[in-house]
Amino acid sequence: MSRSYATEPARHESPAQRPPAPPRRRLRPLSVLTLTPLLRYAIARHSVPPGTDRRSGCDSCGTPISLDHPWPALGPAARCGNCRARIGAPPATVELVTAAAIAMLLLAGPPVGELVAMAWWLAFAVPLIFVDLAVHRLPDRLTLPAAAGTWLLLGLTALAGAGPAPWLRATAAGLGLAGFFAATTLLLGARGFGIGDAKLALSAGALLGWYGWATPVLGLLLAVTLSGLVALGLLVTRRARWSSHLPFGPYLVLGTIGALLM
Incomplete structure (x- = not known):
């Protein structure tokens, strides 16, 4: 004796009936x-x-x-x-x-490896912004770990599959940008960039150089433009003089972020 079984139609939940995503996932960042x-x-x-x-x-x-x-x-x-x-x-x-x-x-x-390198750099760049604004200095205890960690993490990303080309370019860009800042200090003295800026440029240049040769140039242009606009505003409002020394570290960080987003 055979029996027939009626099949029930599959139930589909509407988006309104689905349970909301766990709050932990939304709040994780x-x-x-x-x-x-x-x-x-x-x-x-x-x-x-x-x-x-x-x-x-x-x-x-x-x-x-x-x-x-x-x-x-x-x-x-x-x-x-x-x-x-x-x-x-x-x-x-x-x-x-x-x-x-x-x-x-x-x-x-970005991919995971590049994300970790960016996060490491930002963990040092954020304190450097406030320190430079407060006392016009970029301490080695923050700039050098930022440079070493960024360089090593990008190297691991290269080993994980990105290949040596972007890492070698990042290394050259970091050294080149740091050398440019150091040269202005040697040639112009107090009117040039500081040695602390050169040490910060090691990590910023490496991070930017990973994405191509044009990206460090864009980051530097953004940084110089931002600092120039702020300096002009301070001069117009008479909150600074032509002889005033303004910190450049915050603008280098902002220029780097802007170039990465572009």
């Missing part, structure tokens, strides 16, 4: 913001004049700043927990810049 106390610590430690010991506590009351107890001094409020004096970068600025850096990485959408 924002989890990087939990690293901002480390960035604020680097900024507070190195925002001191040349030849001065790195900052270890509040300038007003001497309360130590430490990653063991980051709040509130290394949080968005940037205030000493004892005397409420400001420590390091202005409130919420590091968090906003870090969020913008995350957005840049998401917009660029």
Whole structure:
């Protein structure tokens, strides 16, 4: 005796009936913001004049700043927990810049190896922006690890399948851009770029050179244009003089980001 079985039609869920995506996946990029106390610590430690010991506590009351107890001094409020004096970068600025850096990485959408190299560079570039703006210096403890790490990570990306050509070009571009900055220092003295700018150019040039010979030129042009426009605005508003020395590190970082996005 045979039996017949009626087959039920397949059920298809409409987009409205599907469960929403887990919030963890949507918030995963924002989890990087939990690293901002480390960035604020680097900024507070190195925002001191040349030849001065790195900052270890509040300038007003001497309360130590430490990653063991980051709040509130290394949080968005940037205030000493004892005397409420400001420590390091202005409130919420590091968090906003870090969020913008995350957005840049998401917009660029590079392969994993290049993404890791960009993230490493930005982890040092963000503190360097604030340190240079505060005390007009780019410390070796930030510029040299940025250069070494970026170069090595791009090398690993080359070994993973990208091939030696982009890595060799990145190496040459980093050395060439750094040499250009150093030459202006030797030839023009204080009117040229600083040695700290040359050391930052090692990593910026390598990152840009990975994508072609024209990209470092574009990054440099963007940086010089941005710095020129800001300098002109400061002169017009009489907030600077022709003899004033303006930090170039922030514009080199912005020019690099702009060229990568283009």
